[in-house]
Amino acid sequence: xxxxxVLQAIVSGLLLGGVYSLICVGLTLTFGVMRIINFAxxxxxxxxxxxxxxxxxxxxxxxxxxxxVVLPGLFLFGVLVFHFLIRPIQSRDPLNQxxxxxxxxxxxxxxxLALFSPDTRAHQSSLLYxxxxxxxxxxxxxxxxxxxVSILITLALYWQLRFTELGRMIRAAASDRGAAELMxxxxxxxxxxxxxxxxxxxxxxxxLIMPVYYVVPDIxxxxxxxxxxVVVLGGLGNFVGAMLASFLVAIxxxxxxxxxxxxxxxxxxxxxxxxxLLFKPEGLFGRPAR
Amino acid sequence: xxxxxxxxxxxxxxxFMLSAPAFLSEHQIHILIQILFFAYLSSCxxxxxxxxxxxxxxxxxxxxxxxxxxxxxLLQLGVSPWIGMLAGGTLAGAxxxxxxxxxxxxxIKGTFFVLVxxxxxxxxxxIALNTSAIGGASGLYIPIRxxxxxxxxxVNKSHYYYLIFGxxxxxxxxxxxxxxxxxxxxxxxxxxxxxxxxxxxxxxxRYKLLxxxxxxxxxxxxxxxYAHYVTFIDPSTLLNMNMALEITIYxxxxxxxxxLGPLLGAAVLVPIAETVRAExxxxxxxxxxxxxxxxxxxxxxxxxxFGGLRAVSNxxxxxxxxxxxxxxxxxxxxxxxxFSLISGFDQPSAGQVLFKxxxxxxxxxxxICLRGLTRTFQIMQAFPKLTVLQNVMIGAYARHRxxxxxxxxxxxVLQKLGMAARVDEQARNLTLADLKRLEIxxxxxxxxxxxxxxxxxxxxxxxxxEELVGLIRNIRADGVTIVxxxxxxQAIMALSDTIVVMHHGEKIFEGQPRQVATNxxxxxxxxxxxxxxA
Numbered sequence: 001x002x003x004x005x006v007l008q009a010i011v012s013g014l015l016l017g018g019v020y021s022l023i024c025v026g027l028t029l030t031f032g033v034m035r036i037i038n039f040a041x042x043x044x045x046x047x048x049x050x051x052x053x054x055x056x057x058x059x060x061x062x063x064x065x066x067x068x069v070v071l072p073g074l075f076l077f078g079v080l081v082f083h084f085l086i087r088p089i090q091s092r093d094p095l096n097q098x099x100x101x102x103x104x105x106x107x108x109x110x111x112x113l114a115l116f117s118p119d120t121r122a123h124q125s126s127l128l129y130x131x132x133x134x135x136x137x138x139x140x141x142x143x144x145x146x147x148x149v150s151i152l153i154t155l156a157l158y159w160q161l162r163f164t165e166l167g168r169m170i171r172a173a174a175s176d177r178g179a180a181e182l183m184x185x186x187x188x189x190x191x192x193x194x195x196x197x198x199x200x201x202x203x204x205x206x207x208l209i210m211p212v213y214y215v216v217p218d219i220x221x222x223x224x225x226x227x228x229x230v231v232v233l234g235g236l237g238n239f240v241g242a243m244l245a246s247f248l249v250a251i252x253x254x255x256x257x258x259x260x261x262x263x264x265x266x267x268x269x270x271x272x273x274x275x276x277l278l279f280k281p282e283g284l285f286g287r288p289a290r
Numbered sequence: 291x292x293x294x295x296x297x298x299x300x301x302x303x304x305x306f307m308l309s310a311p312a313f314l315s316e317h318q319i320h321i322l323i324q325i326l327f328f329a330y331l332s333s334c335x336x337x338x339x340x341x342x343x344x345x346x347x348x349x350x351x352x353x354x355x356x357x358x359x360x361x362x363x364l365l366q367l368g369v370s371p372w373i374g375m376l377a378g379g380t381l382a383g384a385x386x387x388x389x390x391x392x393x394x395x396x397x398i399k400g401t402f403f404v405l406v407x408x409x410x411x412x413x414x415x416x417i418a419l420n421t422s423a424i425g426g427a428s429g430l431y432i433p434i435r436x437x438x439x440x441x442x443x444x445v446n447k448s449h450y451y452y453l454i455f456g457x458x459x460x461x462x463x464x465x466x467x468x469x470x471x472x473x474x475x476x477x478x479x480x481x482x483x484x485x486x487x488x489x490x491x492x493x494x495x496r497y498k499l500l501x502x503x504x505x506x507x508x509x510x511x512x513x514x515x516y517a518h519y520v521t522f523i524d525p526s527t528l529l530n531m532n533m534a535l536e537i538t539i540y541x542x543x544x545x546x547x548x549x550l551g552p553l554l555g556a557a558v559l560v561p562i563a564e565t566v567r568a569e570x571x572x573x574x575x576x577x578x579x580x581x582x583x584x585x586x587x588x589x590x591x592x593x594x595x596f597g598g599l600r601a602v603s604n605x606x607x608x609x610x611x612x613x614x615x616x617x618x619x620x621x622x623x624x625x626x627x628x629f630s631l632i633s634g635f636d637q638p639s640a641g642q643v644l645f646k647x648x649x650x651x652x653x654x655x656x657x658i659c660l661r662g663l664t665r666t667f668q669i670m671q672a673f674p675k676l677t678v679l680q681n682v683m684i685g686a687y688a689r690h691r692x693x694x695x696x697x698x699x700x701x702x703v704l705q706k707l708g709m710a711a712r713v714d715e716q717a718r719n720l721t722l723a724d725l726k727r728l729e730i731x732x733x734x735x736x737x738x739x740x741x742x743x744x745x746x747x748x749x750x751x752x753x754x755x756e757e758l759v760g761l762i763r764n765i766r767a768d769g770v771t772i773v774x775x776x777x778x779x780q781a782i783m784a785l786s787d788t789i790v791v792m793h794h795g796e797k798i799f800e801g802q803p804r805q806v807a808t809n810x811x812x813x814x815x816x817x818x819x820x821x822x823x824a
Binding site for chain 1: 406542610767
């Protein structure tokens with residue numbers, strides 16, 4: 001095994017981790033709000049990718065330009081879903097809430113199937129084949145852009161939650177709803193904004209990954225299982241943990257691909273996931289809870 | 291209602307269900323079988339998810355264990371599916387114990403149990419995709435063999451109907467017993483409040499494991515039924531998240547933790563789903579960006595006569611952009627002639643072919659190729675003394691004037707097809723598998739929108755078949771629409787969105803892969819062929 005190959009695998013893993021991280025920070029944020037895992041997260045991503053595709057094709061622009069429309073659009077979509085679907089059943093059994101989101105994911109997926117057909121749609125950026133070559137290592141430009149932006153977004157969200165008024169309110173509402181209400185925080189409004197932000201992250205993710213992926217109605221399921229793994233490994237609700245776990249998972253996959261037979265490397269994240277749930281359920285980067 | 295009234299109602303319902311095949315059409319029986327099948331699976335799931343309150347999204351795994359175990363035992367060792375069914379059930383039960391023990395012993399419940407079961411299913415899917423001994427990505431195909439109870443093979447659908455109906459009655463009986471028994475009451479207590487249940491002397495772990503093993507065992511029996519009814523199994527159909535969700539959804543809608551809830555849910559939802567699929571599925575497929583319904587390829591009433599013989603007779607079908615259409619049929623059915631008629635190597639006696647909405651009938655093959663439609667040949671047509679790269683560059687010249695650009699494009703295509711190591715070899719020195727790939731590479735280098743593949747899989751070893759199936763999937767993922775003629779059923783079943791069956795020049799069937807093997811006309815055509823050969 002040449003060292004150049006391993007180096008390339010690590011770099012590719014880091015870049016792929018950037019893509020995962022873009023998708024997962026939003027998921028971990030919505031978990032912080034709802035205390036349940038958003039099973040429709042992949043379908044929100046699918047919606048964002050179609051929006052990106054139609055924007056870029058319709059206005060004949062680079063996919064990246066779609067951010068100006070897709071980001072606010074997804075934020076609004078998230079807010080509406082929270083207001084009309086999640087808020088009314090927030091006091092119910094968490095499993096019921098989860099099933100509601102499963103139902104939403106099926107509706108979105110099949111709605112897309114009916115509206116857009118199962119055709120694969122790709123909109124290639126003019127950057128698709130441009131790349132950086134550092135010695136033996138090749139870095140695709142679209143992946144590099146996604147990587148850099150994902151780190152910026154994670155840091156921005158982290159900063160916002162730590163140091164802004166809204167961030168403090170979101171954290172207060174997440175840690176103790178009753179106490180937050182007593183302090184005069186409108187918990188519903190805060191949660192609605194936080195959920196919108198979590199979904200809004202996908203409004204950035206979709207335009208960034210559109211140049212390298214294609215969109216089909218069930219593209220969500222392609223990402224969602226990995227996303228679940230990542231947010232649990234990172235410690236639910238923990239952004240920086242989610243980002244680190246994204247890189248860990250992606251690098252494990254790309255290095256595993258060098259050593260494992262066939263294409264069995266994708267089992268690694270799931271094995272890791274089961275082990276962590278069994279032995280360290282608070283996540284790799286979390287402190288033991290309670 | 292009195293007990294007598296209930297008994298009478300049950301008797302009437304039973305009588306109706308038993309006599310149903312006598313007055314229903316094939317298609318209606320097919321839908322009824324689907325209702326019963328999903329009602330069965332959801333009832334099995336309900337024992338764990340409903341009564342015990344442990345939501346599992348991993349029942350697709352148990353289903354697959356049942357399907358694969360019985361199919362492999364039949365194909366490899368000739369073991370009867372009835373025995374395979376019990377073996378699969380036992381294996382699934384053991385797997386359920388393993389997953390359950392890990393989860394419950396370590397206090398995993400609620401959402402986390404859902405995720406653990408999903409994770410196990412995903413691991414199984416990836417392993418199954420990569421294990422060629424069990425068919426890998428291309429799956430396993432059970433040959434059609436006429437009526438044979440011992441081998442669970444029937445031409446008539448009503449036999450399958452009675453089988454799944456019997457299975458459903460069994461799971462309902464088990465559930466009804468649970469509802470009335472000490473065990474069932476204790477399971478419900480666990481669902482409602484674990485701490486309280488434990489304080490009253492219930493061993494949580496033991497009861498949860500019992501429910502998991504029972505539920506997994508029964509689910510696997512359904513898997514065996516599925517494998518032999520559909521006659522084709524593969525990881526992407528059985529082990530995906532949607533299958534896992536579908537199993538749970540009928541219980542949830544019909545009434546979770548109730549005896550008849552899953553049946554009610556399936557009876558309402560399955561027909562709705564079928565109707566919606568029939569009404570909208572077809573209309574909406576292939577709507578292009580301008581919002582108009584337009585197929586990429588539209589074959590309209592094409593006929594080709596050689597003297598008195600009609601090689602192709604009034605053939606019509608449409609291919610949607612981004613899809614894979616499989617064209618199958620016994621030898622001499624007119625499949626390759628159809629390819630020649632589409633690609634311009636031969637002209638139809640009647641009818642026409644539209645590509646991207648424009649008539650291409652009457653154009654020559656090179657013009658059609660430049661418009662974005664090209665074919666491969668059943669008997670490989672490589673340029674023998676040119677190297678692999680040169681061969682493919684000839685194709686690339688269709689789009690590139692400069693030699694360097696053509697070389698770059700050809701190299702890229704060869705990389706995609708995993709032939710990068712062979713670029714400098716002469717075509718005549720290649721193995722059959724590489725020749726087949728070269729055939730595809732040449733065609734692909736012309737950057738087609740529609741690719742006609744003529745028996746590119748036939749004659750390869752199972753491992754090679756599997757690799758090629760993966761490559762064809764990638765080609766489709768790159769946005770190329772594909773029509774393929776193939777005799778290797780595994781490849782056709784694994785790849786096609788739609789299958790058209792030809793026999794004596796006529797189309798005798800068009801539909802989804804899972805419908806093909808259960809269609810009487812198709813079975814007849816193939817059986818007739820086999821008998822004629824024998």
